[in-house]
Amino acid sequence: MDLDLGMNMWSSEPLKLTQEPFDYGKRLDAEQLEEWTKAGKKFRRYFDQDGDGIPYRTVPGNEHRMASYFTRGSGHDADARYSEDEHDYKYILDRLQQKHDTARKFVPKPIIEKENGVRTGIICYGSSYEPVREARDRLKLGD
Numbered sequence: 001m002d003l004d005l006g007m008n009m010w011s012s013e014p015l016k017l018t019q020e021p022f023d024y025g026k027r028l029d030a031e032q033l034e035e036w037t038k039a040g041k042k043f044r045r046y047f048d049q050d051g052d053g054i055p056y057r058t059v060p061g062n063e064h065r066m067a068s069y070f071t072r073g074s075g076h077d078a079d080a081r082y083s084e085d086e087h088d089y090k091y092i093l094d095r096l097q098q099k100h101d102t103a104r105k106f107v108p109k110p111i112i113e114k115e116n117g118v119r120t121g122i123i124c125y126g127s128s129y130e131p132v133r134e135a136r137d138r139l140k141l142g143d
Contacts, residue, residue: 002128004131005127005128005131025054025057026054026055026056026057027056027057027058027059028043028056028057028058028062028067029058029062029064030062030063030064030067033058033062033064033066033067034064036066037066042066043056043058043066043067044078044079044080045057045058045069045071045078045079045080046071046076046077046078046079046080046092046095047078047079048078048095048098051098052098052099052102053095053096053097053098053099053100053101053102054099054102055078055095075088075089075092076088076092077091077092078091078092111129122136
């Protein structure tokens, strides 16, 4: 599917951009971090501030002194420091579970298409959905 998407020129109607500002989610810029610092709040990269499982984040290029953090792929704590502590690990896993529970409220429900007699399933998502539909149609026709 990726090869098909990358190698072909597909035409579409021009994209109509809205004038609404893009919602970056829980992203803190330098000004917001400064407000947090003045209010006595600490930026903690993996700390769940409000119970939805989704922590605030910063992005590269944020010049505030509190914006940077370093995380290994292995265990870390809510402050993005390396940790092998079982309590830190449990906190991170519990937060991720809460994050997934929160996401379920916003992610579209799956589209399940069934046909009698078909025993093979295909799972697709995002930009692969339309090419999979086309492939299914072609297989039905014997192309």
